[in-house]
Amino acid sequence: MIANLGNFSLWLALFFAALQFGVSYRKNNKSTLYLNKISVYSLLLFTLLSFLSLMYCYIVSDFSVSNVYLNSHTTKPLVYKISAVWGNHEGSMLLWILVLSIFNYFIFKLYNKNNIILITKTLETQAFVTIGFLLFTVLTSNPFEKIIPTPTNGLGFNPVLQDPALAIHPPLLYIGYVGFSAAFSFSISAMSVGNIEKVPWYNYMKPFVLAAWTFLTIGIAFGSIWAYYELGWGGWWFWDPVENASFMPWLLGTALVHSLVTVEKKKVLQKWVLLLAILAFLLSVIGTFLVRSGILTSVHTFALDPTRGIYILIFIAILGGYSLLIFAKNSKKFFDKNYISFMSREGSILVNNILMIVVCASVFLGTIYPLIIEALSNNKISVGEPYYNSTVIPIIIPAILIMGIVPLISWQKTSLITILKKTFPSIMLTFAITVTILWIYRSQSVLGFIGIILSGWIISNIVFTLFEQSKIKYGKNKFIKNSVPKFTKSMILAHIGVALLILGITGSSVWQKEKITRMKINDETIIHNYKVIFKEIKEVVGKNYVAIQGNFWIYNEKNNIITKLKPENRFYPITNNSTSEASIHTNILRDLYIVLGNGNEQDGWIVRVYYNPLVVWIWIGAFVIFLGGIFSINSNLKIVKRLSL
């Protein structure tokens, strides 16, 4: 019953999306606005209704719905019944559409008397995108399909996916991907209406780009947290195709956020921004397509149905073909009014933009290279960590060095000597930070050295500029105010977040220690100054699993007990598979990470112990970036509001 309602709502949503698409700009603004209002609100209402219906089916375990039968089970905790809604291909498409119509609503909210043509055209494009995904869902991946006869219980779902970080990871990521659809629509709209209205399209685009980028950041972080805590491999990033699929739009988003600022301030790089906005969204969809269609195998491969792949591919071809054609035809109208000097803030942002694109291109190449090789020669190869480390790191290093300086350079042309003078104190501070940290970790690794310098460099530059700023704010001499660049709270937060992120990445990848050993009860092992004693092993029973749980006592150098770690080996009888739950002790300097492997009383158990320095700073860093993003969305929305006056 409820499932039928959900299905019906989905069709109604399709109808209203089509209506919204039909209401393109007419001379009569009033009717356009009115019809758009009806379609935007109805679209939102019916997608929400459809989504909630599916959620209801999951909550009450309605196994007459095939999707619920395949992905849920009565013994599953409620939270994971709910998150199972988007833990499968069909349900996640529904979530994708819901997020699309939420963004659609926010675009609609931007209407004011000056921008009617721009927003109408944007809504039209947005409606087209929504129709594409709605058709895809109802025709090839309908989540409300029935199964006859009704099974008595579901097939459960992957216990590895029963994790709080993973429950919120997809929604956050989708806000990111779908947010770029708004940037895409604005870009197409700006190019097709040209500069008729003289409205600052970039100001309207910016909050959406920021939202997409901010949520993509935190979404990727949650995925990473899940991999770290749940997979039990001791790492948090594996260059899996699906990770790359989210990382690539993130890189383009980073470039886009920054180049939008230069468009806003200096009216340069307009074409570039228009193109980036298109590419960021196309890459989001292509990435999803690659991992979903089964072209690339990964942990996220849901569906191996080629008709779906062909449908999505045709849709991408239309989206990409249309948008890039408009770009080729119309973007020349957006000529830059100023020249760019390399020694200026806009110049440095451009350089960094290019570096981001290069990183993105090499990640893209690494991801699809196996496919291209296969298409050409029928050989299977795989591209792994060594490739990414040797292509991404060397490009990221100069990008971060520049990132440290950019805030200090003013928008106009600056001389090299001024820059050197300004950065001298921060060079000193960076040096001090680097020496201190290297002394703590006693490392001679070159990469560790570089990582710390980069991180220290960003922080020192921010510290000194803040210092300069406060001197002016509270000092007497107000005349030199303009020579010190203004910092926004959001920029400071985001950049500090990146510094912390680099610190965490460096620590955990360069100084990680790993020990794999077989241990019996009362055996002990040493990892980096810590003594690990295997005290006991026992059985524990969870809601839908049974587990054996080890108890490890950890002592420090002075033989004081620090913590007791209890990694588990869980067995889920419903799906007959087992997972290992790592047990982790975290402080600001390091993580101790224990995974219990297979074994028995006589021979002992295989135990993997990791010493992971500074991991927690990766999550803190990502969260600080997220905060910066949120502040920035807020302040940019204020700017947009002012435009309507």
Add this chain to the structure above:
Amino acid sequence: MKRKILILPIILFFTLLIVFFYLLVIDRNPSELPSVLINKEVPSFQAKSLMTKKTFISEKEFNGEIILVNFFATWCAPCLQEHQYLKKLSNQRGLKIIGINYKDDPTTALAWLKKLGNPYADVIADKKGHIGIDWGVYGLPETFIIDSKGVIKYRLIGPITKKTYKAFYSKVMEIENL
């Protein structure tokens, strides 16, 4: 010159799409992984047969004819879908299939086979999954084609389905005719 650059994105885009399209339409199975065991002899093992309750010694069994080795379990949903195609292979095509009952309960497995029909010439219990490890199995079902000399020729990860049945059978024929 400058204007021509603006066409570049769309050209690159469509080149890429053509590659993707080609990969989608060609008959390809992305989960078909090269096995290290291909062209090697069957890993030797001894285990209890579920049917005869005797010990199954691999060295004695794999020679003289083409044999399929199928890893399955009653708890594996795709195995159930695959089952009818295995029956087709054994009843209509007369192929010898040896089933390896992976991490499963023997009584449930026997009841399952009784209900659905038994395509297997013999079923071996691999209760702890040790045989599976030797064969490099990582997901159920998996099917191996062994030639008449006891050499592994092909590995299929995932079920034989309506779609892949024909291709799989022609693979068997191809190996038989070598």
